[in-house]
Amino acid sequence: MTIEIHNAELESILHQRLAGGKFADVEELLLETFRNECVRPEAAEKERLDRAAGAAARLRELRRGVTLDRPAGISLREYAHLGHRY
Numbered sequence: 001m002t003i004e005i006h007n008a009e010l011e012s013i014l015h016q017r018l019a020g021g022k023f024a025d026v027e028e029l030l031l032e033t034f035r036n037e038c039v040r041p042e043a044a045e046k047e048r049l050d051r052a053a054g055a056a057a058r059l060r061e062l063r064r065g066v067t068l069d070r071p072a073g074i075s076l077r078e079y080a081h082l083g084h085r086y
Contacts (some may be wrong), residue, residue, distance in 0.1 A: 014026060
């Protein structure tokens with residue numbers, strides 16, 4: 001198979017990657033890139049879940065010790081609207 005590259009920026013990126021020494025040739029570079037592309041959605045989902053868990057932990061820490069001291073028998077909604085003028 002012959003692949004022609006007409007984008008100068010893409011060609012420059014390929015040459016830089018090959019010059020880095022990690023890949024022996026263009027085929028190896030493309031193969032590694034496509035393998036990573038197939039795995040990436042799972043890694044992205046794990047990263048998203050990790051960030052969400054971290055955010056939840058930070059919220060729990062921020063809420064620690066916070067009390068509303070609202071009178072007994074009054075709902076949170078009613079308490080939040082005390083003093084509002086409609």
